[in-house]
Amino acid sequence: MLLRGRVSIGTAMLAVAALCSGQAAAEDLALRDAVTMTGTAMFLNSGAPGLVLAVVRGDDSVVQGYGETAPGNKVEPDGRSIIRLGSVSKVFATDLLATLAAEGRVGLTDPLSRYAPAGVAVRSFGGQPFSLLDLATHSAGLPREVRDPSVKDGDGNPFLAYKRDTYWAWIGENTPAYAPGTTAMYSNFGYGLLGEALAKAGGKPYADLLRDKLIAPLRLADTTLRLSDAQRPRLMVGLDPFGKRDPNWEVPEIMYASAGVYSSADDMVRWMHWHLARDEKSAAALSLAHAMWRPHDGLARLVGVEVTGAEGMGLGWIVSPARDGVPLLLGKSGGLGGFMTYVVLSPNRRLGIFVAASRVNFAMFEGLRTAVRQLAAELAPAGP
Numbered sequence: 001m002l003l004r005g006r007v008s009i010g011t012a013m014l015a016v017a018a019l020c021s022g023q024a025a026a027e028d029l030a031l032r033d034a035v036t037m038t039g040t041a042m043f044l045n046s047g048a049p050g051l052v053l054a055v056v057r058g059d060d061s062v063v064q065g066y067g068e069t070a071p072g073n074k075v076e077p078d079g080r081s082i083i084r085l086g087s088v089s090k091v092f093a094t095d096l097l098a099t100l101a102a103e104g105r106v107g108l109t110d111p112l113s114r115y116a117p118a119g120v121a122v123r124s125f126g127g128q129p130f131s132l133l134d135l136a137t138h139s140a141g142l143p144r145e146v147r148d149p150s151v152k153d154g155d156g157n158p159f160l161a162y163k164r165d166t167y168w169a170w171i172g173e174n175t176p177a178y179a180p181g182t183t184a185m186y187s188n189f190g191y192g193l194l195g196e197a198l199a200k201a202g203g204k205p206y207a208d209l210l211r212d213k214l215i216a217p218l219r220l221a222d223t224t225l226r227l228s229d230a231q232r233p234r235l236m237v238g239l240d241p242f243g244k245r246d247p248n249w250e251v252p253e254i255m256y257a258s259a260g261v262y263s264s265a266d267d268m269v270r271w272m273h274w275h276l277a278r279d280e281k282s283a284a285a286l287s288l289a290h291a292m293w294r295p296h297d298g299l300a301r302l303v304g305v306e307v308t309g310a311e312g313m314g315l316g317w318i319v320s321p322a323r324d325g326v327p328l329l330l331g332k333s334g335g336l337g338g339f340m341t342y343v344v345l346s347p348n349r350r351l352g353i354f355v356a357a358s359r360v361n362f363a364m365f366e367g368l369r370t371a372v373r374q375l376a377a378e379l380a381p382a383g384p
Contacts, residue, residue: 028060031379035062038375039355043067045367048340048359050077050236054265056272056352057379063265067358070237071245079266082222082235083356084248086259086334088341090191092214093257094136094315095289096198099213102284106201108133108293112140112171115197120172130180135187135194137294137313138305141176142187157249164254167192178301184294184313186304188258195257206256218274222264225256235262238338238358246338246360259336265354268343272352275345290330290347292319306331317345322382326373327351333369335360342368349380 039053043066050067065077085092100106111129113122124130130140151161167189177183195206202209207225215223222231240246251260263271275286295312296302306318310331313319317330327346334341340361343354353372357364 028057031055031057031060032062034375034378035064038371038378039064039066042355042357042368042371045371046357046359046364047361048357048364049239050081050358052077052079052081052083052236052265052356054079054269054272054354055375055379056269056276056350058350061269061273063269065265069234069358071239077236077358079269080222080234080264082227082231082262082264083341083358084334084337084339085261085263085356086336086339086341087188088332088334088343089257089259089261090334091289091316091332091343092210092261093191093195093198094317095285096202096209096213097132097136097194098285098289098315099282100198100201101288106132106198108136108288110197112193112197115200116171117168120168122171123173123175125176125179128179130176132194132197133293133315134180135190135197136315138184138186138190139181139294139299139313140187140190141178141180141183141185142171142190142193143177144185144187144189144304146170146189159249159251159255162192162252162255164192164196164252167196167254181294182299183301184296184299184303184305185301188255191258192254195254198257206253210256210261218270220263220267220270222262223267223271224262225260226250227262231262234264236339236356236358238360240338241360241362248337259334265356268354272343272345272354276347276350276352278347286347289315290317290345291315306333325377325381327376327380327382329373329376331369333365335362335365340365340368342372344372344376346376346380351376351380 035055043051049071052065054063063079069075069077109131116122134140147161148163148166199206238246292312292314310318310320320329322328327349329344329346331344341356345352
């Protein structure tokens with residue numbers, strides 16, 4: 001559904017009605033109707049050039065695109081349009097963590113020091129080493145970012161300030177700010193270290209591990225850490241926080257686990273189906289991935305993680321209890337390279353919702369989050 005310019009809500013709803021009336025053979029009319037109305041409202045309220053919404057419920061799925069893949073090009077996004085997941089990449093990293101743990105190749109409570117490069121002595125708070133679980137739940141007491149101070153702002157790709165050697169040098173020279181498991185502080189730096197540990201445990205580079213354990217088995221055709229020449233024309237172009245076209249700088253390998261994944265709505269549908277299908281082969285890994293490991297209750301501080309309405313952290317997921325008609329949800333958001341993204345899973349209801357808007361505006365994100373939760377309540381209402 002391509003909507004441009006200043007469109008009234010009334011006009012949009014007429015368009016919705018016309019679309020839905022033509023869906024005689026829709027897989028699930030109520031599902032498609034709800035997705036269409038929510039997606040239209042989200043797009044109109046976002047101010048983004050384009051938006052893609054993907055919903056999975058049981059065996060059914062719907063993907064709808066709105067606006068344009070680049071400002072002014074009049075090309076509507078669809079399930080094959082490529083977007084950047086930003087920090088939603090973190091739950092792909094924790095999928096790897098859960099998979100390797102289920103295979104017995106890594107332990108959630110393994111200390112990071114077990115996977116450090118030769119010659120690096122990982123420092124700890126009060127002699128208490130932090131674990132891979134602490135990294136995955138943002139509770140290792142680490143800063144949000146660690147930059148190479150020699151890289152100055154304005155030197156081109158800003159992500160080049162994040163370097164593998166700088167990460168390991170910092171952790172070998174600095175002590176975490178808090179005892180592990182006592183304070184939640186959102187840390188992209190911590191996820192960079194987690195990615196390093198997973199690569200070491202898996203015996204291959206992170207990109208190869210992600211391909212072999214997740215991308216290839218799930219047949220994710222456009223999920224990647226580096227775009228091919230054939231994929232680049234399908235990458236949506238978004239706006240940066242200042243309303244300018246984002247140049248879509250590539251990230252270095254140390255950022256792969258925290259923010260490096262490209263994907264598409266069609267691939268996200270496959271990935272959500274995998275999370276929700278309760279397949280016997282992946283049951284052990286998904287049980288680990290969906291569990292709440294770090295309740296908020298009892299933590300001394302919560303900085304940079306969603307607090308209101310949530311009750312704790314899973315492996316990268318914010319866990320929100322069933323409340324006010326909204327089912328229990330696992331949620332993760334992202335913002336990078338001209339994109340705002342948000343995904344929620346309700347494993348109990350076999351419901352998954354993913355949205356990507358091609359504009360980085362953190363004030364706008366709360367509207368996306370509220371709309372997604374309202375859609376979850378419509379499609380899988382929680383009991384009293």
